Amino acid sequence: MAGRGKIRAATRRQFLFDAARSAGSVTLVGTGLALHTGQAKALPPEVIRPPGARAEPEFLGACLRCGMCVRDCPYHILDLAKLGQNTAVGTPYFVARGGPCEMCVDIPCVKACPSGALDPTLTDINRARMGLAVLADHETCLNFLGLRCEVCYRACPLSDKAITLEQQQNPRSSLHAMFIPTVHSDQCTGCGKCEHACVLETTAIRVLPRRLAKGELGGHYRLGWEEQKKAGKPLIEGVMDLPDRMPETTK
Amino acid sequence: MKQGIGSEAIRVKGWFAAHQWLLARRATQFAVLALFLAGPWLGYWIVKGNLNYSLTLGVLPLADPYVLAQSLVAGHTPERNALVGAAVILIAYFLVGGRTYCAWVCPVNVVTDAAHWLRARLGVPGSARISRSTRYWILAMTLALALITGSISWELVNPVSMLHRGIIFGIGAGWIIIVAVFLLDLFVAGRAWCGRLCPVGAFYSAVGRFSPLRIVAVRREQCNDCADCYAVCPEPLVVKPALKGAADGIGPVILSPHCTNCGRCIDVCSRDVFAFGARFSNRGNPLAGAAEQAAAVNVS
Numbered sequence: 001m002a003g004r005g006k007i008r009a010a011t012r013r014q015f016l017f018d019a020a021r022s023a024g025s026v027t028l029v030g031t032g033l034a035l036h037t038g039q040a041k042a043l044p045p046e047v048i049r050p051p052g053a054r055a056e057p058e059f060l061g062a063c064l065r066c067g068m069c070v071r072d073c074p075y076h077i078l079d080l081a082k083l084g085q086n087t088a089v090g091t092p093y094f095v096a097r098g099g100p101c102e103m104c105v106d107i108p109c110v111k112a113c114p115s116g117a118l119d120p121t122l123t124d125i126n127r128a129r130m131g132l133a134v135l136a137d138h139e140t141c142l143n144f145l146g147l148r149c150e151v152c153y154r155a156c157p158l159s160d161k162a163i164t165l166e167q168q169q170n171p172r173s174s175l176h177a178m179f180i181p182t183v184h185s186d187q188c189t190g191c192g193k194c195e196h197a198c199v200l201e202t203t204a205i206r207v208l209p210r211r212l213a214k215g216e217l218g219g220h221y222r223l224g225w226e227e228q229k230k231a232g233k234p235l236i237e238g239v240m241d242l243p244d245r246m247p248e249t250t251k
Numbered sequence: 252m253k254q255g256i257g258s259e260a261i262r263v264k265g266w267f268a269a270h271q272w273l274l275a276r277r278a279t280q281f282a283v284l285a286l287f288l289a290g291p292w293l294g295y296w297i298v299k300g301n302l303n304y305s306l307t308l309g310v311l312p313l314a315d316p317y318v319l320a321q322s323l324v325a326g327h328t329p330e331r332n333a334l335v336g337a338a339v340i341l342i343a344y345f346l347v348g349g350r351t352y353c354a355w356v357c358p359v360n361v362v363t364d365a366a367h368w369l370r371a372r373l374g375v376p377g378s379a380r381i382s383r384s385t386r387y388w389i390l391a392m393t394l395a396l397a398l399i400t401g402s403i404s405w406e407l408v409n410p411v412s413m414l415h416r417g418i419i420f421g422i423g424a425g426w427i428i429i430v431a432v433f434l435l436d437l438f439v440a441g442r443a444w445c446g447r448l449c450p451v452g453a454f455y456s457a458v459g460r461f462s463p464l465r466i467v468a469v470r471r472e473q474c475n476d477c478a479d480c481y482a483v484c485p486e487p488l489v490v491k492p493a494l495k496g497a498a499d500g501i502g503p504v505i506l507s508p509h510c511t512n513c514g515r516c517i518d519v520c521s522r523d524v525f526a527f528g529a530r531f532s533n534r535g536n537p538l539a540g541a542a543e544q545a546a547a548v549n550v551s
Contacts, residue, residue, distance in 0.1 A: 060325075
């Protein structure tokens, strides 16, 4: 009886050691993988997700890496990331400079997604927010140099809404106008047509993730002129209009 | 010196009969791959997608329930097609045996079988001791990581989807992981990946825990102790209880969920001891010996 008890104790001991060994080595591997997962969440800025893609951390929990969106993209702009590309392996993406989203009205990529990683409630492609175009370089943009390029403006599927041309005086000549391509974040889908079309060797306008492209006012900011419009009257009653006084010598 | 493994079976049954299940298995593995490749290579879109999720003929969704489980744990509620697809797969592999996936569909099986073949051929000595239950620890780890990171972490390195997706969509540097698996099985430990580490196999073994389709040592009294079945079996521990358990009242059905239903034991047996059958073949007591078999397999 005592002998059997000893064997049982030895077996239990062995079992515990085996379990500890497995748990230890697997935890080590898991830690490495967890760190790698953290890195994979940082998407390179030129990598754009298909329309309707959920925000990056959520997307990586939802995407099944099946490539159905890639298959159903009629323009073959989507691809699945491969190991060594700094994007989570097997997830769909496109690079605007290589080929922009053509903004199909029926959004076949979203329809193909079985998991909802591409949000099926996106039914109007103009409401897609893949990123935000930013005229990043004012020094090389031809319109900023006073020339009439505006290819980005013409390539934009929402021209005059997502990109407008804002007229300014050209200070170099003081005679001519500059037409500054200006992106409006409430309209831009981030399709990348402008970036793809930019005639420069390296594009001056590029689609960036919204979190990198967009500023945000402090929550306490009130724009006086808008508050006044809302109120329909001056915000402070009876503001004194002081007389403009000029220096004596100019009289 | 002992004759080559299976040579007796070849002599008795003929080469073809002694390889029929192996050939059927390779044919199935390549047929599955061919169905996926017919679209991108030839333009015949029978199956779209990859093993993680696919759509057959535009109507039948199939999804890997293990990937979906990780997605659920990560906090995402999938859309209907993914859920239906996972349910279809769960039911199908419950019926034919969970790890039938490993032997008949998984593309990594070809890699690890090749490593095993070369390992025997080169006579690679020694083997690192890796517990066969490590795969369950890894399975638990992958689910825990999904929970903690909110991301399907395992898919960043999973050799199974890496290889299958890689063949269909382009593999990039993913071949490094496949080579690593090959070298692991070749030099570090025999049958290390599929038999000890792979959480996909661990998941499917759980799916097939009570599968009706089993390999049965129907004529175990004819066994002449040549041990060829042990030599070819990717999970050799599953064989003994069913084959040698008559005296202990253990039924002839291989009940271990680790059995991959590959059928190699049927091929190499010159005495026709093994055959595909149903788990209910343990007449009277369908689960006779299940506990002993499970215990035997969890020992490393």
